[in-house]
Amino acid sequence: MGTKGPGAPEAEAQNAEAQSVEAQDADAGPEDAPEPLGPAANVAVALVVTAFGAVGCLASWSLGVGTPAEPEAGTWPLVICAAITVLGCVLLGTARRTADTEAFSAASWKILAGVGTMAGFIALIGTIGFEIPSALLAFVWLRFLGGESWRLSAVASVLIVAAFYAVFVGLLSVPIPHLF
Incomplete structure (x- = not known):
């Protein structure tokens, strides 16, 4: 019952290698991570996202929005850009509470x-x-x-x-x- 089939040494070597990689990943702690940039970077990113969304809304509106029954070329871009603008505002609202922004690398x-x-x-x-x-x-x-x-x-x-x-x-x- 203790005999191993063909290919067993290779499987054991692969398993040992996978465990070694997992151990290395576990060793890499938070001290190896770059310092967070903090709330100021979060605010800047939120403002950029909101600005892009707002500019997209204006550009979409200029294409023509139409009605729900007869949408025009700007309908879906306007919906997407409005969602981006709202998400940018949500980011702006949570910017001071989060500090996990990574440094520029x-x-x-x-x-x-x-x-x-x-x-x-x-x-x-x-x-x-x-x-x-x-x-x-x-x-x-x-x-x-x-x-x-x-x-x-x-x-x-x-x-x-x-x-x-x-x-x-x-x-x-x-x-x-x-x-x-």
């Missing part, structure tokens, strides 16, 4: 780079179509923000654009700017 630059590349994508899509900006965006996000290999990033970005083209242009006939 090197990883935070990836978020800013993601937002910046998305802004570049939006700026280019109307001018040269979605294929090239989409491929560039996918490549940059995979390679530089995600740390994937050059080959995987290049192949995946082309396949992603091909899939989006097939679905949105080919199957759904969505009127988006495209080259082909």
